[in-house]
Amino acid sequence: MALSPLAVHELTEAVLGCVCAALDRTAELVPDQPGCPDCRACVVPGQPAWDTCDDPCSETATGGQLTVSVARMYPSTDVDFPAESRMVQGMRGCMPPTVTGLEVVVTLLRCAPMPTEDGCPPDCADMSAAARVLHVDMTTVYSALLCCLPGTEQRRRGRRFVMGTQRVLGPEGGCVGLEQRAIVALPGCAPCPGEESP
Numbered sequence: 001m002a003l004s005p006l007a008v009h010e011l012t013e014a015v016l017g018c019v020c021a022a023l024d025r026t027a028e029l030v031p032d033q034p035g036c037p038d039c040r041a042c043v044v045p046g047q048p049a050w051d052t053c054d055d056p057c058s059e060t061a062t063g064g065q066l067t068v069s070v071a072r073m074y075p076s077t078d079v080d081f082p083a084e085s086r087m088v089q090g091m092r093g094c095m096p097p098t099v100t101g102l103e104v105v106v107t108l109l110r111c112a113p114m115p116t117e118d119g120c121p122p123d124c125a126d127m128s129a130a131a132r133v134l135h136v137d138m139t140t141v142y143s144a145l146l147c148c149l150p151g152t153e154q155r156r157r158g159r160r161f162v163m164g165t166q167r168v169l170g171p172e173g174g175c176v177g178l179e180q181r182a183i184v185a186l187p188g189c190a191p192c193p194g195e196e197s198p
Contacts, residue, residue: 003100007186008070011152012043012104016068018148019106019141023066026140032129033136034110037064044069053175054111064110064177071103071181082162082183100186103164106145108137109177112170134168134176141180142166149184160185 020036027035038061040052048067056063075085076099084101113122113130142163150158164181 003186008102012068014152015104016043019144022140022144026136030136033133034062034064037066038062040065042067048107050109050173050175053109067107069105071105074101076101081160081185102184102186104182104184106141106180108141109175112174112176114174138166138178145182
């Protein structure tokens with residue numbers, strides 16, 4: 001069985017919605033914590049550009065940038081997931097791998113404290129406040145993926161996935177944030193072209 005044409009995009013949209021909702025819930029619980037960025041929260045093709053981290057689209061909107069993208073897709077197997085399969089294909093017609101590994105990347109950027117106009121560095125209070133926002137974002141995004149990814153597959157056991165490394169980005173260009181990776185199993189569920197549907 002091959003992959004459904006929308007399998008990748010539907011998963012990335014589900015991840016975006018899950019993380020955005022988790023950020024908004026956290027903002028309700030933690031004082032002064034920003035929620036999901038209102039103006040720039042989207043699925044993007046390839047590596048996300050750091051377009052903005054602090055420019056909300058209105059005075060009441062939350063600034064920042066949240067993106068979900070795909071880093072790579074590769075064949076794997078039920079037994080060895082998330083290892084990459086080296087099985088030779090084409091020996092028996094359309095025999096796709098039993099599992100496809102998809103590496104999903106969640107990137108969240110916020111405004112970083114900047115030097116003053118006369119070149120003085122940001123003060124410790126501003127740095128500490130930005131660090132607190134970042135640290136809360138880190139745990140929120142990590143927990144969101146742990147909780148939501150199993151439910152993105154309508155199977156009895158849920159979707160299989162492996163949490164990847166989370167790393168801090170910046171500060172650079174007035175932005176600071178995080179990148180969280182996860183490798184998700186996409187089981188084949190569509191017939192190969194030319195095959196009849198069961």
